[in-house]
Amino acid sequence: MQKKPAKPAKVPVHGPKHSNQVRIIGGAWKRTPLPVLEALGLRPTPDRVRETAFNWISHLRDGEWASAHVLDLFAGSGALGFEAASRGAASVIMADTNTAVVRQLDAIKAKLNASNVQLLRSDALATAQSLAVRGQKFDLIFLDPPYQQDFLARALPLCSKLLKENGLVYAESGLPLTFEEGEAPEWMAGWQVVRADKAGMVFYHLLQYTG
Numbered sequence: 278m279q280k281k282p283a284k285p286a287k288v289p290v291h292g293p294k295h296s297n298q299v300r301i302i303g304g305a306w307k308r309t310p311l312p313v314l315e316a317l318g319l320r321p322t323p324d325r326v327r328e329t330a331f332n333w334i335s336h337l338r339d340g341e342w343a344s345a346h347v348l349d350l351f352a353g354s355g356a357l358g359f360e361a362a363s364r365g366a367a368s369v370i371m372a373d374t375n376t377a378v379v380r381q382l383d384a385i386k387a388k389l390n391a392s393n394v395q396l397l398r399s400d401a402l403a404t405a406q407s408l409a410v411r412g413q414k415f416d417l418i419f420l421d422p423p424y425q426q427d428f429l430a431r432a433l434p435l436c437s438k439l440l441k442e443n444g445l446v447y448a449e450s451g452l453p454l455t456f457e458e459g460e461a462p463e464w465m466a467g468w469q470v471v472r473a474d475k476a477g478m479v480f481y482h483l484l485q486y487t488g
Contacts, residue, residue: 297312297313298310298312298313299313299324299327300324302327302331303360303364304360304364304365305364306362306389309363309389311354311355311359312385314381320421320423321353321354321356322356322449323476323477325476326449326476327357327360329481330481330483331360331364333472333483334445334447335364337471337483342361342364342365344367345365345417346366346367346414346415346417347361347362347366347415347416347417348372348408348417348418349370349372349418349419350372350419350420350432351373351419351420351421352373352379353421355371355381355382355385357419357421357447358371359391361419362389362391362394363389366393366417368395369391369393370395370397370408371394372396372397372398372400373398373399373401374398374399374400376398379396401428401432402428402431402432405432405436406435408439409435413439414444415440415441416440416445417447418444418446419446420432420436420446420447420449421448421449422449424450425451429448429450429454433446433468433484434464436486437467437486440486443485444486446483446484446485446486447484448481448482448484449479449480449481450482451478451479452480453482454468454470454473455470467486467487467488468485469487470482470484471483
């Protein structure tokens with residue numbers, strides 16, 4: 278009997294269901310709960326994944342956060358951006374297109390008196406393009422977009438223009454970003470995966486741009 282061709286791997290649409298809050302896990306606001314809206318596609322980074330990712334980042338930065346300038350292009354719950362701010366980042370720009378999400382992020386910012394956080398209600402790609410034109414550079418960029426809209430393929434080429442030397446991109450995706458030699462897509466050109474792991478349906482990575 279002829280075998281049926283294998284179906285291509287499916288990318289999760291929204292990821293696993295989440296609880297209605299997450300917690301900051303380190304820094305000045307450790308254990309502070311962050312409410313999570315039931316917005317379509319909003320999928321906060323789980324606490325365990327965030328703890329691992331920030332351990333990676335802290336190790337590569339030798340624990341130094343005070344000089345870090347951070348960009349969170351798909352802010353969502355704010356779990357990544359506020360985590361960086363809690364650990365003492367010099368500045369954190371958080372962008373999201375959803376008005377209700379940005380309103381909630383603003384309420385959290387006020388509650389925490391997070392003077393190092395700037396919120397933008399704007400499209401992630403347009404924000405990246407605008408910041409690149411203005412010559413702004415960042416030590417760390419968070420990319421946690423909806424999985425099925427090819428945002429990583431469009432965002433990573435822009436991020437290469439936004440990173441400082443030795444800067445890092447943290448990226449989550451529904452499929453791994455590790456490829457055999459010669460098999461990486463064009464939009465991964467110049468990017469090196471320096472850390473990678475998987476938790477449930479979430480693949481998470483630290484990337485550096487080597488040009």
